[in-house]
Amino acid sequence: MGFRSERQFLVRRRAFSNFLLRIDDGVSHPRAQFASLVQMDPAEERRDRKRQQEYFNMLGNVADSQYGIPRRCPCGGRIIDEVRVKDEYDTLPGKSFFTCINYEADGFHYRQPWVIGVQEMERLRKRVEEAEQAHVKRLTLLLDNLTSDVYNLTVQVADLEKVCFE
Structure with missing residues (x-):
């Protein structure tokens, strides 16, 4: 149990790095693989990271905002009524969608x-x-209480x- 030689340490470290690279190859985006080969300057890395963060934030916002009948798309495009045509049926209309023009x-x-929006x-x-209805019931009860207080x-x-006057 002593200190390992520097060569043993480097060999183990290289094997571990190769293992991590194999994991990254399976998980990461192809652009990220290319970026890891070519070193980016720190400013470009920050810009890229900001773009990724904006992308992830936008995905969450879009997913959370899809309730009811949409008026405008998050991209700023207008919403059109689209009807998907079914090939099997000539007489029956297809399924209707609220779709962004872009x-x-x-x-x-x-x-x-x-159908979901409606x-x-x-x-x-x-x-x-x-x-x-619940609010009206509560207001009716409050009105009855106030009427009895006014009478009292x-x-x-x-x-x-x-x-006083007698």
Whole structure:
């Protein structure tokens, strides 16, 4: 149990680095593999990292914002009503979608089935109606309490007027 020689240390370190490179080859993007071969300057690395971070943030924002009937796409494009034509049926219309005019399958653009958007709107309307009914019940109870308080106060005022003016 002593110190290893420097050569043994370097051989083990090289084997471990090769192992890590094999893992990186399976996981990383081809551009990242090329970037690891060619050293980038620190400013370029920061810009690349910022672009990646913006990409990941945008994916999350787009995924979280796909509720209801979309009005605008996150890319700024307008939403069009698209009907996918079915080849099997000539007489029946295809499935309808709310689609961004600049649609690409990269996760940044909307392409939402029409049925899902309409169902979500109906579900939201139902929730609003239920909330309004609960709010109306609470307001009715509050109004009844205030009416009884006003009646009690008018009775007390009448009693005080009798005592003071008699």
